[in-house]
Amino acid sequence: MTRHAYRAALLHALEDPCRAPAEAAWAYHEDGLLVVEDGHVAAFGAYTDVFPALPPDTPVTPFPGKLITPGFVDAHIHYPQTDVVAAWGSQLLDWLNTHTFPAEQAFADRAHADEAAAFFLDELLRNGTTSALVFGTVHKTSVDALFEAALARDMRLIAGKVLMDRHAPAGLCDTVETGRADTEALIRAWRGRGRLGYAVTPRFAVTSSDAQLAMAGQVAAAHPDVLIHTHMSENLEEIARVGELFPDARDYLDVYARHGLVGPRSVFAHCVHSTDDALRRMQRAGAASAFCPSSNLLLGSGLFSLKQACDCGVTVGLGTDIGAGASFSLLHMMGEAYKVGQLGGEVLDPLHAFYLATLAGARALKIDDQVGNLAPGKEADFLVLDLAATPLLARRTGAARTIAEQLFVLSILGDDRAIERTYLAGRLAHSRDRTPPSRALYP
Template sequence: MTVQAYRASLLHMLEDPCRAPAEVACAYHADGLLVVDAGHVAAFGGYADLAPGLPADAAVTDLSGKLITPGFVDAHIHYPQTDVVAAWGSQLLDWLNTHTFPAEQAFADRAHADEAADFFLTELLRNGTTSALVFGTVHRTSVDALFEAALARNMRLIAGKVLMDRHAPAALTDTVETGRADTEALIRAWRGRGRLGYAVTPRFAVTSSDAQLTMAGEVAAAHPEVLIHTHMSENLAEIERVGELFPNARDYLDVYDRHGLVGPRSVFAHCVHTTKDALSRMHRAGASAAFCPSSNLLLGSGLFSLKQACDCGVTVGLGTDIGAGASFSLLHMMGEAYKVGQLGGEVVDPMHAFYLATLAGARALRIDDKVGNLLPGKEADFLVLDVAATPLLARRSAGAKTLAEQLFVLQVLGDDRAVEATYLAGRLAHRRDGTAHTPGEFAA
C-alpha cells in the first residue's frame, strides 16, 4: 500500500500532564504531518520538517484546519446495554433489576447479539472510539458476536463473558463450572486473532460467589495475556451489600484481592467511594481505574475524585459506561469529567482530559505499546476532528487564543459531530458523510 500522509494540526500525549510539564507531556504541531505506512505510524511531526522526506509516490491528504489526534480508548463500556441508554429510574441496584437484566436476557439469541454488536461498533467508530474494554453478557454468544464484528473491522477490542452465579435472574446466571468452561473456550477461540483481547469479567462481587471469584482468579492466572475487568465501589448501597456478603474482607478491594483478582492486569470501573488506602493498594498492585462521569451522575452514585486517584498513583482511564452513561462520545465524557471535578472542588484541565481518553486508557488496558498516541511504530488508529463542526463550535474555536482553550472548547462542546473521520490501522473506518470501508474486508 502506498505511504499515506495527512497534513493537519497534530496532537498527542506522551505522559500524564499531572506528573510532567506540559512541554514533556504533550506534542503539538499547528501545521503537522502524520505519515502512515502499512497500518503503522511512520512519522509524526512538523510539515516543514517531514514533507521533503516523503516518497515520491506518497499520497498526501490536506486536512488543514482540522485536528488529528489518536483514536479514543473507552476504558469501560457495556455493549448489551445500548438499548437502555436514557432509561429512567433510580440508583444502581434497582436500575440493574429494572432495565439492565431484562435487556441482557435477549443476548441468548445470536441474531440479536449480531445486530446489537454491529450497531454498537458502528456507534463507537462514529464517536471516534477505536479501542474499548467491553462487557458482554453471561451468554457466550454475546462475546462471539462482538468479537466477530470487531475482527471484521480490524478493531482493537478487549471483551469478556460476564460471570454471575447468584443474586440475578436465572436466565442470566451461570455456574462455577459453566463459567470456567465458557471463558476458557472463548479465550481459545479468539486468542491471537486480529487485534482482539480477552478480559475475565465477573460482573461485581454481589453477583459472584466466593467459588466463582476464586475460579476467575485461577483462569486469569493461567492466561497471563488476559485482563480482569469488573466493577468496584460505584454506589453506597452496593458497597453495603458487599460488606454483608463478605464480612471478613477488609474492604471491597480486599474481596477481589483474596481471590487473585488485583494486579497489573486489573481494571476496576468506577471506584467512586474508594478510600486513599485502597487506592494506594491498587497503585502498588498496578491495578487501574475507569472513571465514568456520566453514569455516576445519572445514577446518583457520587463524585469520583480524579485528584485523589492520581495522587495515589493509580492509572485512570475514561469510560462511557454505556448504558448508564448517556453518550458514546468520549469528547462528551471529557466535559462530564470537568463538571464532576467542579462539583468536587477539583479542576480537570483539557490536556489531562485528552490524556484520560487516549494514552491513559491505553495504559489502563495494557495496550499502550500499540495505541494511545501516534509515536512512530504504533498502530495508526487516529481521528480527524473538525473544530468547526457546528456553528457554536466554529464561533468559539475561532476565538480560541491558545491550544488549551481550543481543547477545552472541544471538551465542553464536542460530540460525535466533531468526528469527521476515524481510521483503524491506517484505513478509513468511519467518515461523517457516511462513507467508509465495508465491515468484513479484514476478517480473513
C-alpha cells in the same frame, strides 16, 4: 508497502500530566504531517520537518483547519446495554434490576447479539472510539458476536463474558463450572486473533460467589495475557451489600484481592468511594481504574476524585459506561469529567482530560505499546476532528487562543458531528462523507 500522509494540526499525549511537566506531556503541531505506512505510524511532526523526507510519490491528504489525534480508548463500556441508554430510573441496584437485566436476557439469541454488536461498534467508530474494554453478557454467544464483528472491522477490542452465579435472574446466571468452560473456550477462540484481547469479567462482587471469584482468579492466572475487568465501589448501597456478603474482607478491594483478581492486568470501573488506602494498594498492585463521569452522575453514585487517584498513583482511563452513561462520545465524557471535578472542588485541565481519553486508557488496558498516541511504530488508529462541525463550535473554537482552549470547547460542545473521519490501522473506518479539501488550499 502502502504509504499515505495527512496534513493538519496534530496533537497527542506523551506522558501522564500528573507526573510530568507540561512540556514533556504533549506534542502539538499547528501545521503537522502524519505519515502512515502499512497501518502503522511512520512519522509524526511539524510539516516543515517531516515533508522534506517524504518520498515524492507519497499521496498527501490535507485537512486545513482540522485536528488529527489518536483514536479514543474507552476503558469501560457495556455493549448489551446500548438499548437502555437514557433509561429513567433510580440508583445502581434498582437500575440493574429494572433496565439492565431485562435487556441482557435477550442476548441468548445470536441474531439479536449480532445486530446489537454491529450497531454498537459502528456507534463507537462514529464517535471516534477505536479501542475499548467491553462487557458482554453471561451468554457466550454475546461475546462470540461482538468479537466476530470487531474482527471484521479490525478494531482493537478487549471483551469478556460476564460471570454471575447469584443475586440475578435465573436466565442471567451461570455456574462456576459453566462460567469456567465458556470463558476458557472464548479465550481459545478469540484471544490474539486480529487485534482482539480477552478480559475475565465477573460483573461485581454482589453477583459472584466466593467459588466463582476464585475460579476467575485461577483462569486469569492461567492466561497471563488476559485482563481482569469488573466494578468496584460505585455506589454506597452496593458497597454496603458487599460488606454484608463478605464480612471477613478488609474492604471491597480485598474481596477481589483474596481471590487473585488484583494485579497489573486489573481494571476496576468507578472506584468512586475508594479510600486512599485502597487506591494505594491498587497502585502497588499495578491495577487501573476507569472513571465514568456520566453514569456516576446519572445514577447519583457520587463524584470520583481524579486528584485523589492521581495523588495515590493510580492509572485512570476514561469510560462511557454505556448504558448508564448518556453518550458514546469520549469528547462528551471529557466535559462530564470536568463537571464532576467542578462539583468536587477540582479543576480538570483540558489536556489532562484528553490524556484520559487516549494514552491513559491505553495504559489502563495494557495496549499502550500499540495504541494511545501516534508515536512512530504504533498502529495508525487516528481521528480527524472538525473544529467547525456546528456553527457554535466554529464560533467558539475560532476564538480560542490555545489548543487547550480548543479542546475544552470540543469537550463541552462537541459530539459525534465533530468526528469527521475515523481510521483503524490506517484504513478509513468512518466518514461523515465530506470530500477532503484540495491540496491547493495549502501554499
